[in-house]
Amino acid sequence: MTDRREAIERLVAKLEAQFFEREFYPVLEEEFSAMLAKRRMSLESGQRPEGRVLAIIGGSGSGKTTASDRLVAPYLQAAQHSIEDASMSVIQFNSPNKATGKDVAIEAIAALGYPASPTRSEGSLRTLLRSHLTQRGTLVVHIDEAQDLVRFQTQNERERVVKLLKSLMVDKIGCVLISCWSAFVLPEMANIPLWSQ
Template sequence: MSDAHLQLIGEQIADLQAHFVRHEGFRRLEEDFRLLRHRREADIKAGRSREVRGIAVIGASGSGKTTAVDRLLRNAASVVKADPDHRAIISLRVPSPATVKYVGQTILRGLGYPVNGRRESWYVWNLVRYQLKERQTLFLHLDEAQDLAAKGTERERQSVVNLLKSLMQDPDWPICLVLSGTGELADILNFDPQLGRRFQPIRFEPISELADLAKVRDLLSAYIGKTVLAVDPDIESDAFGTRLVHAAANEFGLVIEIAIAAIEVALLRRATTLTVADFAGAFRRRAGCIDGLNPFVAENFRRIDPRELLAEEDRIR
């Protein structure tokens, strides 16, 4: 296969990966975020400084929460009015190890501030608060936020909770927090009722093969429609939709990933029609499995754990 053809396919797949389909979870997230933004901007305009609220986006790996938050913040950055030297929105991934000091240093780096690793934790966080105000930051997004206190002691978890509350309660410049993470994030928020009540939770629920097959078909159509591929009728059946939902571990984001991977398989074989075999090939490449453990091939596909890589047949018999 020529390099020119591979380049063309690479560009098509990159465009598909950049495509975003608005869905119920995203619309709710966007509405809550806009309300918080307008409240904060109104307070700033009126010279008020009061405690703010935050948003907690919770979902399993592959649910699409990170993609949704990234899209939200990119859209918001284009409309938030701020001086070019300011950073109205900061988005960071919680570092590992997620110590209080290291999280503060990561925020400072995100603000473009040089960090001296020898400084004490209290000094680092005083700098964080000062720099957030100087940069006129309105929102701080922390992805993989469940790692903030995943392995810490109760005392360390309380320290994290206190820091989050202090950012939202800062008398000079309160910060609206957007936290995204897996189900363990709820444990952090529930650890302290005073923190939990400050957050609006948005859960990206698993999709259901009973209730969501129509949504899955619409999603497939949205992505396939951006290609020149025709669709095999079998892909439009409920039986196929059920297999796809299972292969994606009932997660919205994984449905999209598998669909794009199947399109890539079809394009690589220079096909004109997207078939079930392309989805089987995509899952085979994704999981490194034999056909007996491929949800698009195996007769008893429900016994298969779709998240397991390089699975062996004798382990699930």
């Protein structure tokens, strides 16, 4: 590789690593912070209102993952994943391809820092996930590439994934943050309260 080409590649890599705030980001950041604050106040007062979905939707390469990563980064950095009893107000993971309710539970449990055997039943994994979310004090679950939650599954499997997310939002978490390239994920979650700008 020539020196010039190498310099160009370095510059491109440096630019790609930058976050260029777009006009929507301050609104997203404010809404996200308000949702977290509201959830914390509700929990402190003994209430458990149903959680909400916050969706970041845009085309491939539009900055969805970068924006959502930046949004949750302060909360992830605050968590000490190596300490068993650490609080984790936010967890994040990529949606598994052809996601099933069981796959989503396994990914979420792993994001919380715990092992989960794929030989366990979906019901026992859901119970384990709810327990670990409580132990970690988790308020937000961020799922990137969320279109894979509904894209390749049967109707029955899509309903099971949505049922899992809804069951968590009833009393465990305040927000499911999803990043996806298509709004077609949202009709599948039609009965989940959504935030929109």
